[in-house]
Amino acid sequence: MASIGTSTAVGLGGVKLHSFNSKPISSFLGKKLNLAASKKSPTSKSKSLVVFASGVEISNIVNDIFVGVGVGLPCTVMECGDMIYRSTLPRSNAITLTVPGVILALGTLSYLWATPGVAPGFFDMFVLAFVERVFRPTYKKDDLVLGKKLGEGSFGVVYKAQLAKKSSSKDGDVVVKKATEYGAVEIWMNERVRRACANSCADFIYGFLETSPKRGPEYWLIWKFEGESTLADLLQSKEFPYNVEAMILGEVQDLPKGLERENRIIQTVMRQLLFALDSLHSTGIVHRDIKPQNIIFSEDSRTFKIIDLGAATDLRVGINYIPKEFLLDPRYAAPEQYIMSTQTPSAPSAPVATALSPVLWQLNLPDRFDIYSVGLIFLQMAFPSLRSDSALIQFNRQLKRCDYDLIAWRKSVEPRASPELRRGFELLDLDGGIGWELLTSTVRYRARQRTSAKAALAHPYFDKEGLLALSFMQSLRLQLFRATQQDYSEAAKWIIQLMAKSGTQRDGGFTEAQLQEFREIEPKKKSSAQRNALASALRAQRKIIRTINESVDELNRSRKSLWWRRWIPREE
Numbered sequence: 001m002a003s004i005g006t007s008t009a010v011g012l013g014g015v016k017l018h019s020f021n022s023k024p025i026s027s028f029l030g031k032k033l034n035l036a037a038s039k040k041s042p043t044s045k046s047k048s049l050v051v052f053a054s055g056v057e058i059s060n061i062v063n064d065i066f067v068g069v070g071v072g073l074p075c076t077v078m079e080c081g082d083m084i085y086r087s088t089l090p091r092s093n094a095i096t097l098t099v100p101g102v103i104l105a106l107g108t109l110s111y112l113w114a115t116p117g118v119a120p121g122f123f124d125m126f127v128l129a130f131v132e133r134v135f136r137p138t139y140k141k142d143d144l145v146l147g148k149k150l151g152e153g154s155f156g157v158v159y160k161a162q163l164a165k166k167s168s169s170k171d172g173d174v175v176v177k178k179a180t181e182y183g184a185v186e187i188w189m190n191e192r193v194r195r196a197c198a199n200s201c202a203d204f205i206y207g208f209l210e211t212s213p214k215r216g217p218e219y220w221l222i223w224k225f226e227g228e229s230t231l232a233d234l235l236q237s238k239e240f241p242y243n244v245e246a247m248i249l250g251e252v253q254d255l256p257k258g259l260e261r262e263n264r265i266i267q268t269v270m271r272q273l274l275f276a277l278d279s280l281h282s283t284g285i286v287h288r289d290i291k292p293q294n295i296i297f298s299e300d301s302r303t304f305k306i307i308d309l310g311a312a313t314d315l316r317v318g319i320n321y322i323p324k325e326f327l328l329d330p331r332y333a334a335p336e337q338y339i340m341s342t343q344t345p346s347a348p349s350a351p352v353a354t355a356l357s358p359v360l361w362q363l364n365l366p367d368r369f370d371i372y373s374v375g376l377i378f379l380q381m382a383f384p385s386l387r388s389d390s391a392l393i394q395f396n397r398q399l400k401r402c403d404y405d406l407i408a409w410r411k412s413v414e415p416r417a418s419p420e421l422r423r424g425f426e427l428l429d430l431d432g433g434i435g436w437e438l439l440t441s442t443v444r445y446r447a448r449q450r451t452s453a454k455a456a457l458a459h460p461y462f463d464k465e466g467l468l469a470l471s472f473m474q475s476l477r478l479q480l481f482r483a484t485q486q487d488y489s490e491a492a493k494w495i496i497q498l499m500a501k502s503g504t505q506r507d508g509g510f511t512e513a514q515l516q517e518f519r520e521i522e523p524k525k526k527s528s529a530q531r532n533a534l535a536s537a538l539r540a541q542r543k544i545i546r547t548i549n550e551s552v553d554e555l556n557r558s559r560k561s562l563w564w565r566r567w568i569p570r571e572e
């Protein structure tokens with residue numbers, strides 16, 4: 001240690017963090033120190049001084065990291081000259097802004113705010129959640145008078161109910177779900193949604209754990225009663241989409257019945273669905289069970305809202321994120337079985353999951369699972385013949401046979417299509433096929449090639465004027481949208497082929513052997529005993545690693561299973 005003044009620069013290999021805001025150590029001790037000048041080895045006093053100095057310096061490093069970072073040899077950066085002399089000068093309060101410092105700060109901020117939002121996540125968890133708990137009204141079992149049964153699903157029984165004592169005339173009917181084990185997750189998700197994007201989902205009032213001696217623990221969830229109809233009910237009517245026109249637009253449009261008018265209504269429904277999904281995804285929640293049965297029409301707000309968050313996953317904190325878990329309705333589920341890659345280990349502890357969430361989100365794009373389901377709903381709205389369960393199941397089979405390529409499916413069915421099917425294509429082909437384009441960007445095999453809810457909302461399909469009246473900026477946006485939807489794996493293959501033609505040792509480019517590596521195609525070699533032994537060893541190694549990972553996952557899962565239950569109020 002040469003001197004206290006240089007300790008920040010030393011050990012950072014030439015990267016210097018300005019620490020002029022710190023009080024010189026000498027002023028803390030009331031006497032001038034000159035360790036650099038001293039040729040003696042450090043005494044115990046000077047050693048403790050160095051430890052003390054390091055503590056102060058570390059706090060300064062943290063304090064100054066966003067203010068000024070210079071890169072270079074310590075003395076070049078610090079213009080240190082006489083270090084000892086500088087340490088006796090009064091400290092400088094000036095903020096030194098440097099370009100790398102600004103870049104680092106901006107990079108950190110964008111990471112903290114990138115989907116699903118590390119910084120808003122911490123604020124939500126440690127501030128908003130507690131404030132809300134203090135101020136919101138609470139309910140217990142005796143406050144509710146259960147009415148008729150609305151539904152019974154895998155996660156519980158749902159009743160229409162009333163509050164026994166109404167505190168104001170605004171207190172209307174409520175919906176109560178008595179749920180088993182998954183109720184805890186649903187309470188968590190609904191509370192998160194209420195704080196982050198209340199308008200996207202049914203209005204959640206309260207959730208608590210009720211322990212009855214007969215039935216054991218039961219989670220009670222209370223929502224405002226939003227309305228009588230789900231999108232599934234409305235879709236089943238022959239009148240669709242006219243039966244929702246007045247409901248969502250407030251009045252019947254001044255247009256003759258026909259494709260144009262139907263298209264407008266479907267556009268509005270799609271916009272509302274995508275808006276709700278975009279809000280959910282922006283906060284890190286993936287629903288995983290989007291289907292017309294889980295979309296309720298809210299009579300008060302005249303919008304479609306999402307219900308049933310029992311299968312949802314909160315990727316901001318890793319709740320219910322269990323990659324190996326299988327929770328989906330095969331009619332509306334995307335072809336991928338998991339929303340996260342199976343290579344991704346089970347979620348780590350909540351703070352670590354939160355810190356890593358932007359990286360995992362970008363690697364897996366889990367929101368695209370819901371986008372596929374919303375694409376199928378779009379398809380059902382456009383094609384009346386695909387609205388029944390059996391027709392949808394048959395369509396799914398056909399699409400699978402076409403490798404999930406909607407364009408190939410269209411080519412295969414259009415020549416012998418029924419008038420009803422033909423009408424659906426006509427509706428999607430309006431305005432230069434802009435509806436068809438949006439549909440094909442949602443229903444795709446690869447999640448990465450599907451559009452996000454946000455990008456879909458910016459699609460010209462939702463511009464009233466249609467494709468022909470697009471402004472310059474809108475056309476540009478459409479081109480950008482199309483560019484992001486391209487299958488670049490084809491382009492990559494083409495470039496590889498091109499390089500293969502010119503690739504020789506003499507002319508440069510890649511040789512055939514190097515290209516094999518790129519294509520990840522194993523060159524065919526004759527098998528030998530040595531190779532077989534190696535392959536068996538590798539297989540055994542992989543199996544051992546997989547078994548260890550699975551056991552660790554299992555242990556972790558039981559250790560931290562349902563840790564968020566702690567926050568759920570219990571009825572005494």
Ligand SMILES: Nc1ncnc2c1ncn2[C@@H]1O[C@H](COP(=O)(O)OP(=O)(O)OP(=O)(O)O)[C@@H](O)[C@H]1O
Pocket residue numbers: 150151152153154155156157158175177202203223224225226227228230293294296307308309310
């Ligand atoms: N907030 C609400 N307002 C009005 N009706 C509602 C509301 N929430 C749920 N419902 C009605 O209750 C039914 C069942 O709700 P939900 O889907 O949440 O239950 P579930 O037990 O998870 O059912 P499933 O597993 O079949 O999806 C819905 O189909 C809807 O008709």
